[in-house]
Amino acid sequence: MSNSDINNFMKRALELASEALAAQEVPVGCVFTYEGTIVAESRNSVNITHNPTRHAEINCIDFLLDYCRNNNINYEHYFKDIVVFVTVEPCIMCAAALNNLKVKEVVYGCANDRFGGKTVLNVSDFYKHNYILRGHLLANEAMALLKQFYKGTNPNAPESKVKKAKQ
Amino acid sequence: MEIGPPVKKLKHSGSYCETSTDIFDRYIQLIDNKKNLKAVLSDEFDSPLKLVKVFVGHIKDVKNISKTILALNQKIPLKELQHLKRVRRQDVILCPTNFFNDTSSIQDFIECYVPELKHVFEYFKQVEVPLNPPKIDRHFQETKRIWSCNFHPNKYLEKLTGDEFFPPYDLKNHRLFMKVVFEVAKFYSIKYNIDSIDSTFKNINATIVVDPNLQTIVALSFDNRQAHPVQHSAMLAIDNVAKTQDGGVWNSKENNNEYVGVPEDVLPYLKEKFPSLKYYQKEYKNVLEDKIKSKEGPYLCTGYYIYMLREPCVMCSMALVHSRVQRVFFCIGNDECGALKSKTKLQTIASLNHHFEVFTDFL
Numbered sequence: 001m002s003n004s005d006i007n008n009f010m011k012r013a014l015e016l017a018s019e020a021l022a023a024q025e026v027p028v029g030c031v032f033t034y035e036g037t038i039v040a041e042s043r044n045s046v047n048i049t050h051n052p053t054r055h056a057e058i059n060c061i062d063f064l065l066d067y068c069r070n071n072n073i074n075y076e077h078y079f080k081d082i083v084v085f086v087t088v089e090p091c092i093m094c095a096a097a098l099n100n101l102k103v104k105e106v107v108y109g110c111a112n113d114r115f116g117g118k119t120v121l122n123v124s125d126f127y128k129h130n131y132i133l134r135g136h137l138l139a140n141e142a143m144a145l146l147k148q149f150y151k152g153t154n155p156n157a158p159e160s161k162v163k164k165a166k167q
Numbered sequence: 168m169e170i171g172p173p174v175k176k177l178k179h180s181g182s183y184c185e186t187s188t189d190i191f192d193r194y195i196q197l198i199d200n201k202k203n204l205k206a207v208l209s210d211e212f213d214s215p216l217k218l219v220k221v222f223v224g225h226i227k228d229v230k231n232i233s234k235t236i237l238a239l240n241q242k243i244p245l246k247e248l249q250h251l252k253r254v255r256r257q258d259v260i261l262c263p264t265n266f267f268n269d270t271s272s273i274q275d276f277i278e279c280y281v282p283e284l285k286h287v288f289e290y291f292k293q294v295e296v297p298l299n300p301p302k303i304d305r306h307f308q309e310t311k312r313i314w315s316c317n318f319h320p321n322k323y324l325e326k327l328t329g330d331e332f333f334p335p336y337d338l339k340n341h342r343l344f345m346k347v348v349f350e351v352a353k354f355y356s357i358k359y360n361i362d363s364i365d366s367t368f369k370n371i372n373a374t375i376v377v378d379p380n381l382q383t384i385v386a387l388s389f390d391n392r393q394a395h396p397v398q399h400s401a402m403l404a405i406d407n408v409a410k411t412q413d414g415g416v417w418n419s420k421e422n423n424n425e426y427v428g429v430p431e432d433v434l435p436y437l438k439e440k441f442p443s444l445k446y447y448q449k450e451y452k453n454v455l456e457d458k459i460k461s462k463e464g465p466y467l468c469t470g471y472y473i474y475m476l477r478e479p480c481v482m483c484s485m486a487l488v489h490s491r492v493q494r495v496f497f498c499i500g501n502d503e504c505g506a507l508k509s510k511t512k513l514q515t516i517a518s519l520n521h522h523f524e525v526f527t528d529f530l
Contacts, residue, residue, distance in 0.1 A: 050414025051406050052467050052489035061397055062416075075396070092513070093485035097397055100482065113518075115485070120518055126481050126510050 001036055001083070009033060009085040010109060010138045016043040016056065017087045017145050023048070024152075027145035030056035030086040032064060034078070040064050057086060057094040061101065079103050087142035089135060091115035092123055099127035108135045109142030187364040191353035198345050198498065198529050203338060205528040206327045207508045209515035211299070216309055218295040221248070222261040222273045224288035231287050235259055242281045250300035252315035260314075264293055303328050327524075340382070344474045345498055345529050347384070347441060348373050352476050354436050355389035368477050368499050374404040376428065377472045378447060379493075385411055385447040385471060386428030401475065401483035405490050408468055411447055468492040478505035478527070484513045491521045498529045 009031050016029025020043040032040040042059035046052050064082070068075040079101040084090075087109040090098060095117020098106060117123040124130040185193075211217075226232055236253050243262050245253065253260055267276055273291045277284055296314045301307040303325055307318040326332055333341065352373040356364060361371060375387040386407035391398035398417065407428040409415040424431045426446040437444060468490035475497040479487065484506035487495060495507060495514075506513045507525045514525050 048414070049409055049416050050412040050467070051409035051416060052491075053402055053405055053486045054416060058397060065395055065397070091485060091489075093482050093489065096480065096482035096485065100480075101396060114520060115489075121511065121513070121516060123481055126504050126506070 001033075005036060006085075006107065006137065009038065010087070010107065012038065012041065013056075013085045013087045014109070014138060014141050014145070016041055017142065020044045020056075021145055021149055027149050028056045028086065028088045030060055030084065032060045033083045033085065034081055039067070039082075053093060055091065055094050057084065057090055058097060060084075061097060076102070083107065084131075085137075087138075088112050088146065089116045089119060092117045092121050095123040096126070098131060099123060099129060102129045103131050105132040105134070107137055108133075109137055110139040110146070111135060187356050187362050188353060190364050190366065191349055191356070194498070194530075195346050195349045195353075198342055198349065200342075201335075201338070202528065203330055203333055204341060204496070204526040205330075206332065207512060207514070207525040207527060208328065209512060212303070212328055216306065216313075217298040218313075219248070219298040220264040220293055221296050222264055222266075223258045223292050223294050224261050224273075224277070224284075225290050225292070226254075226257045226259060226287055227289040228287075229257060232257070232259070235284055235287055238281050238284055247298075248296070250310075250316050250318075251296055252317070255315045258294075260296065261291070332526075341474075341496055341526070342529065343441075344375060344377055344384075344472075345496060347387075347437065347444065348375055348474045348476050348498070350437065350440050351375065351387055351389060351433055354433050358432070366499075369503075372400040372475060372477045372479075374400040374476075375474045376404050376408050376468060376492075377474065378470070379472050380470070381445070381447070383445040383447045384426075384429060387430070387433070389430075389433075397482075399480065399483050401473070401479050402486055404473070405468065405486055408471070408490070412465055412467075466491075472496065477501050478507055478509055480504040481506040481511070481513070487523065488513060488519055488521050492523050494524045494526065496526045496529075498527065500527070 013029040013031050016031070017027040018029070020029060021027035025044040025047050027044070029043045030041065031038045040060040040063045042056045042063065044056050045054045045059060064078070065075055067073070068078050080103070082103040083105045084098065084103055085107050089108045089110070089112035090106060091112060092115055111119050113119055118133060124133075226235055232254060236259065239253060239259065239261065245251065245260060245262070248260065248263070251260060261273060261277065277288070297310045297316070301310045301316060301318050302321065304320060307316070310316045352371060355373070356371065364371065370390075370392065372390040373388065376385045377383070378385050386404050388400045388403035388407055390400040391403060403417065406415045406417045411428045424434065425448050426434070429446055468487070471492050472494045473487060473492050473496065475495065477499045478497045478501035479495070480501065481504055497507065500509050502509050504510055508527065513519070514522055
């Protein structure tokens with residue numbers, strides 16, 4: 001995979017993250033690639049689904065599992081060649097899911113200080129198979145989107161949980 | 168590690184063997200006891216007190232004690248050791264031994280930073296003192312034996328670490344819901360013809376989500392990991408809860424069932440086994456409609472209790488954090504990748520934005 005490919009994949013992931021932001025979701029976008037081609041792309045969809053596990057990575061995994069089932073492909077083999085590009089370091093849950101599926105590599109934008117599957121808890125300690133993890137690709141762009149999001153309030157949170165704006 | 172009870176061999180068509188159904192039934196019986204549950208807390212509650220080495224000065228003349236403390240508190244405050252009293256009899260804590268890393272002696276150090284105390288001490292020594300403030304009475308008693316300290320008792324934590332946390336009525340409920348979990352697992356194991364079940368319950372799991380205020384089952388699920396590696400039972404249960412809030416993504420074929428979070432196939436079985444159980448109904452939601460509009464309705468799994476057959480893995484445990492559940496109860500430990508007790512304790516990671524309580528010891 002050439003450097004320009006890698007950059008383009010992350011740029012696509014950033015576009016998906018912007019879509020998430022426009023939809024009032026936490027702006028994280030993600031593409032899964034197989035042999036240098038994008039085979040799945042998604043973004044966070046937690047608020048619309050009322051399901052806090054619908055992170056960009058889980059959506060892509062779900063899509064590819066369906067794809068494998070419909071095309072009689074052995075998913076265990078298929079995922080071994082998957083390289084993931086995600087704008088924010090996968091959270092502990094997603095990192096566990098990706099380890100479990102034995103994906104080849106994960107490239108992320110900015111680190112995830114709140115939930116990171118490496119930064120907060122090193123999930124690779126719990127799995128025999130680990131993917132290659134690389135970070136800080138277009139990190140500033142990914143971080144800028146997050147900052148923009150966290151300036152606003154979560155549209156789904158109950159009023160009692162919403163932090164009162166400073167007087 | 169959970170240690171399973173001895174396997175009771177049943178006589179079955181001439182040979183000794185225990186069927187999957189027998190195993191479930193045996194556990195359902197075992198769960199039905201009166202022992203209290205145990206909270207799974209951070210390691211500090213089980214492990215010995217952490218100690219840190221400090222320099223201590225022995226004050227020659229008791230008349231100098233208060234003056235010494237005043238001077239020391241001003242010039243060398245004990246930042247991380249605020250829980251300790253500065254002085255014990257005639258011994259006063261000067262500073263942690265790693266406070267200065269040059270080769271100067273403690274005598275030089277005192278002369279340089281608190282020259283007025285130059286002649287106060289008879290001798291210096293190094294002692295180990297408890298590094299962290301005591302959180303529970305047991306820690307306080309241990310700490311006191313080593314050094315005088317301050318202690319602010321926390322009644323809730325005291326109870327949580329004790330053996331009598333749940334009152335009998337609550338305990339009965341928790342054990343009842345755990346029995347439901349095993350009945351759900353039994354139902355699906357029969358339905359899907361899963362016959363490789365042993366006392367580790369590896370590769371299967373069942374989850375129920377309970378609203379403790381309404382005492383109703385909001386959602387339940389049985390593991391589907393063989394077909395879909397992300398559809399562990401906790402992940403399915405979270406999605407079933409989402410369905411009760413007009414969300415959800417998996418298997419969203421129209422469920423005509425009035426209980427949106429509960430799969431239709433298992434309901435008749437549960438209704439027969441547990442006639443008094445209540446389930447979260449669509450109607451509840453309609454009653455709450457105005458509240459939802461005012462955004463005070465159910466939000467994710469806030470306030471819900473989760474009952475699981477097996478300790479959840481890392482993925483599922485973090486999913487439960489994201490879901491903001493209030494309590495997680497599990498029966499069987501998961502030595503391979505359990506993330507609430509066996510391999511790590513996700514609920515004790517301070518930097519995460521949500522923390523639930525975890526209880527086990529059903530057997």
